[in-house]
Amino acid sequence: MSNAGFVDLSKFGAELMLAEKLFALGARTHMVCHLCAISRKTAIRIYKIANQESPKKGLLPWDDHWIIRSSVNNLHASIFLGIIHGHLNCATSNVEYGKQFVNAYGLYCRVVANNSKPSRREQNFENFRVLDINRAWQIIQQFKTLELGFTVCQKCKARHLIVNKKDELFDKCPICETWTDSTGRRRWISST
Numbered sequence: 001m002s003n004a005g006f007v008d009l010s011k012f013g014a015e016l017m018l019a020e021k022l023f024a025l026g027a028r029t030h031m032v033c034h035l036c037a038i039s040r041k042t043a044i045r046i047y048k049i050a051n052q053e054s055p056k057k058g059l060l061p062w063d064d065h066w067i068i069r070s071s072v073n074n075l076h077a078s079i080f081l082g083i084i085h086g087h088l089n090c091a092t093s094n095v096e097y098g099k100q101f102v103n104a105y106g107l108y109c110r111v112v113a114n115n116s117k118p119s120r121r122e123q124n125f126e127n128f129r130v131l132d133i134n135r136a137w138q139i140i141q142q143f144k145t146l147e148l149g150f151t152v153c154q155k156c157k158a159r160h161l162i163v164n165k166k167d168e169l170f171d172k173c174p175i176c177e178t179w180t181d182s183t184g185r186r187r188w189i190s191s192t
C-alpha cells in the first residue's frame, strides 16, 4: 500500500510545537518557516492562535559586523555560539536542529539573566538579552560560512568570536581589549 499523501501527524505536531516556542522567543516568521519546514500561512496561523494578532513583518536587518559594533555584542554572541556550535552539524532534520537551537537560545537567556554586574548596554535589554533570537540565527549562518570563527585570547584565555572574512580580520578580545569611557560605555581598545 502506498503512503503517498499520508501526513505524519506526530511529526507535524512536533513542527507546530517548535514553531510556537520560536515565536514565543521572538523569532520572525521567515526563520520559523525555515526551521520548522512549514508554510508561511501555517506559521502565521499558529502565531495568531497564540497571540490574537499578526506576527511582526519582515526580517531584522542583516548586519555582518554586528559582533564588532560593541564588545558586549561580541561577548553575547560568543556565549551563545559557544553553547550551540558543537551541535551545529549533528541534527538529523530541520526540526531536530530547531529544537537544539531553541534549547541553546534558552540556555543563553538563562546565563545572561544572571549577570550581577550588567554593563550600560546590557541594562537596555530585557533580562540583559542583547542577542535577539533572529540575530542569533544570523550569527550561526555567518559561522557556517566561516565569516566568523573562534579564537582563544592569549592573555585572559577566553574563547571569543572573530571576524575572519577574506581581506578582513578582527580578532580583539571582548574582555581584555576594551575600556570603559566616562559615560559607562565599553569600547574596544584602539590599535593605533
Ligand SMILES: [Zn+2]
Pocket (backbone or CB within 6 Å): 153, 154, 155, 156, 157, 158, 173, 174, 175, 176, 177
Ligand atoms: Zn582576553
